[in-house]
Amino acid sequence: MSIRDLEILAGSVRRRKFTRVDKEAIVSETLNGDTSVSDVARRHEIDRSLVYRWRREFGVVENAGAPSGICSGQGGDSGFPGRLYGSIAALSN
Template sequence: MELRADIMVDINDDAKDGGYRRVEVLTGPGRRRKWSEDDKARIVAETLRPGTVVADVARRWQVSSQQVFTWRREMRRAAVAPLSFVPVVAETPVRAPEAALPLPAPPSIEVGVAGAVLRVTPGTDVDLLTAVLRAIRASAA
């Protein structure tokens, strides 16, 4: 990165003192820079770290704080850009032979009581289930 210093000398007559001189030294690049998207993303990511001051990051990269805030705003907008329309195309599903499909296991409920696991399937007799649960509880006590 090339740095150059521009010196501007301003001489004006002042009615009281007979004149003054002002010298202004500008440092940094003297032209507009083109930042790549990767560089912009790297700079913005650096500003998003906890405890980071945007002005410090901008100074380190020799860019204005306002420019960094603009990049952050642009990236935030791009992240929440509305989704475009995607058409849905329905196709006829290819069916596998029925003999090749495994039968689904019947749904069950697993109950853990006193270190024992009891699997209960639909249709289990309620009285039998109650008796088994009482027996497990009694044996644990």
């Protein structure tokens, strides 16, 4: 590649804002065990590290590579959303 082939992109980069409901939906997709976090991130056109960050924020814990639930129950001090906890509980049944 030469300097002539170099294209400089100027301007602002698109930065999307996700609501808490959007984040819950994306994180809950990763909990079914059929798809990987990378697949879910690719489908939503976001970086997988963002999905992992949201999972930590919602208290999703890993056990030998498989999600096993949340850290601190149904809400309380952690601020974990009840709707997401309900979807996690439904998956474990």
